[in-house]
Amino acid sequence: MYGWTGHILRINLTTKTFKNESFSEDFAHKWVGGRGFAVKILFDELKPGIDPLGPENKLIVALGPIAGIPAPNTGKAVVAAKSPLTGFYGDGNIGTRVAEHLRKAGYDALIVEGKAERPTLLYIEDDKVEFLPADEVWGQGTYVCNDWIYAKYGKGVGVLNIGQGGENMARYAVIRSLEGRAGGRPGMGAVMGSKLLKAIVVKGTKTIPQADPAAMKALGTGDLKKVGQIDKQTGWSIQSTTGVLPFCNEVAGLPVRNFRKTQHPLAWQVDGERCNDARVATYGCPTCTMRCGITILDKEGHESELDYENVALLGPNLEIFELAQVGSLNYLCDDYGLDTMSAGCTLSFYADAIDHGATDGDFRFGDAEQAKILLRWAAHREGKIGNLLADGSRRMARVFGHGSEDYAMQVKGLEVAAYNCKFIPGQALAFGVAAIGAHHREAWIITFEIKHTTRESYGPEKAAKVIELQRIRGGMFEVLVSCRFPWIENGWPLENYPKYFNLATGLNWTLDDMWKTADRIYSMIKLHFLREFPNATREDDYPPRVWFDPANADTEGPIAGKILDLEKYDTLLQHYYDQRGYDRRGIPTKATLQALGLDAEAASVSRVARLD
């Protein structure tokens, strides 16, 4: 077998043992890697109903068949587990040297089981695995932990680590790697913390098997350079993702005041131009020639790496417009190892709930200093409020009551990314049907929808676009585990990706083969969801209810008086189900599952097995 090492490393923290397991060519071809491997392994190995923060949960680190070989922007790994935030399959991708090192150590994936007796650092070097004490850095943030690791092993190793948020099992704790990179929004850091696993360090020195290494090297290194040259011409990484903020503000799609408002006159103070002006350094993932992390000095003088999502959700969404203060909130999230998006939405929900009388409290929109205290409480689960904040907006709303769940900005428990869909139906659908909860990674349709379609439309063309983007972004890029930005931002042709895949594996795949794999994975994640929530309905695919509330319509600006229409949204959702081959309840039909080769998996999900 070429392209894959053919091996998975299984580590048990309870017994301090490890096993090198091989997988078949069929498994590789059906699930490809990254998200595909993770979803299949977790489906097969986790019993439904297990506690995501218990030792039965498993943490997966999975790589793609082009990781570790020269090709554009492939320094990424998928981290996955049953999510403590949403209660079903959750994952994220993270820029990390682990991608290359784990492959060079001889593995395409890592499965971490059980629970350590004491804080542990897992050290993997080729065939060697060591379980080392990490008490020295337990209780420390990710920056101190990272430096401690670099001092021990040098800067070239691959590192995944957690901060206090993960240690204390905040449900949206992430895993961190390198200077500004984080991944695993639905609580993958909390899963590491529940296992007393502070860090994973990997060093690999072997050769990755490839079908045609010479051709791959020639094409991949050349393309890596070309992507960098295109980026210089377009200038995308001057502002990188922060450049989207003025667009969102202009078209009334910016989250302001817990998504109550869609625009703000002070938004320019935290836009891409201001971020670039304040830049003191640039960070990026390994093997990337369009490094997108803009680093500024925060209010306290720390280096803080910004992107659009964290600026918008920790800035305008909290009505904070001082860039250095936004940098401070972002730095704290990164150091504690909290997801910036869920943290921003949970804080804004708390302020909104106080505003609307659902709870008492002294946190107000615009109060950056209090927001810093609340982040510390959340990361340490300090006091009643810290515990509530650490559980995310949906759980918090269920405690507060008074209808506050309607304005907890989440879908399936995962907080929404920074696009205010009060009147953007296609993007609202993309959040509603995103595989793991309201993530923008899978179908970022907003610019297409506003620039190239009728905004008012709830037609089948929008459902089709969501599926097209899910196949590309949530499917192909997540199984190859490669960054999507060369394609999205700099027009790097999609057709290149099957070429890399084929040179690595010796296969002859086309984009259509990639789409079929993507559809299989979407249906598998749906099966996970249905197995955990047998009473789920199509309403679980609705976005936050406040987006349908006429009382929440803007009173001025381009969408004044307009708001999403629930009945029309439901029709749009049906277009999506019809095109995906799902029934009216959002369940893949037997014919769909058969066509995707998921008969065996479907048979184990009682609600699906009962379908005619």
Ligand code: SF4
């Ligand atoms: Fe990482 Fe940004 Fe480069 Fe993508 S463009 S690989 S996210 S640094």
